[in-house]
Amino acid sequence: MTPVLAAFPQRPLTLKPGRGALGGWMTTLAGLLLFGAFLAMLAIEIGPALRTDLQIRDQAVPAPQVRVTDGRCRSRLFLFQSCEVTLSWRGKDGTGTRKVSYMFVEPHMGSWSVQAMMDPSRPDLVSTDLGLDRLWNRIATLVGGAIFALVLIFGLFLVARKAQAKKREVKALSGRALRAVPVRFAGWGDGPSWRVQDEHGATFEWPVRKSDKPFVLDEARGLVLALRDPAGGPAFPLDEKLRFVQLTAEERARIEAARWRPG
Incomplete structure (x- = not known):
């Protein structure tokens, strides 16, 4: 020795420095773009269906005139489910379609059956029993996903700030x-x-x-x-x-x- x-x-x-601050800031920027896009996806795709279901949850009844024309669910890690359902209807005011997206946490035990639901007083607000039955699960999943993304973004920012501070310490010693x-x-x-x-x-x-x-x-x-x-x-x-x-x-x-x- x-x-x-x-x-x-x-x-x-x-x-x-063993690792410069630039790499940390670039990683933070990449994380901001990635998790920011995830937050935007939650707001744009998941938010509207949640808003509708909160409005009609107490008055919803089966809607025989509304058909489920397409539906697909994906399971991730057995517990995280994401579903997309397309609803179509024809009425005296014309025809319409709506695509709803769901995210919830539930063990995947096979396929789900889906029935269209609506508020009789507001026939333009259509949903499904799949979404209404898991309403609070979906809200908790949305909030949890948003918090997770924000924590990761904040963590990346702290790591970059720490690397910047260490760079100054190295410069002071140099x-x-x-x-x-x-x-x-x-x-x-x-x-x-x-x-x-x-x-x-x-x-x-x-x-x-x-x-x-x-x-x-x-x-x-x-x-x-x-x-x-x-x-x-x-x-x-x-x-x-x-x-x-x-x-x-x-x-x-x-x-x-x-x-x-x-x-």
Whole structure:
């Protein structure tokens, strides 16, 4: 261990974050578009049928003049059901069609039968017994799906903000005459990230890529290589290929040689 620490140059070093903030913001943007589209789908496709069913739930009766002309349900993970039903009718005011979409949570036990329903006082509001019987289930599913999407968007935003803050920390350390020190590898965090712990128990977390591996000094003791200001402060762990710090070819060769030298 000691030869590696001694092999590091005693000069100002330029550091590079393991994972830049740009990637985090791009992931956040992609998540915003994806989950935003999901929220829009819930509002546009699922919302109108729910609004109708809330209006007619107490007065709905079978509607023999309304036919179910098309219907299809898909099951995901056995519990999540999504159905689309097309209703058609002919009356004294002419003909009409309506497509309703449902999402609900229920074990898939085979096909469902569907009967058209309507409010006699408002014949333009048509629905099905499939939707009315699962009205509160559908509302809970809609609310749960919306909350899930919003939590994911907020989580991605927090990860990106965290990566941005860490980038500033790396920039503050960069350009100083840092000292190579051993720190304990404390595991992986979200994002992903590495957590390292110094000899006093202080923990520092830095964003990295999933493919990055720390520069191991002592596997048995869980020690990895980090750079730190001699005056103290955060310890910045290095990867096994030393890509997180700018070194000359000679410095890199000296460190690699010391890596395999008995300490």
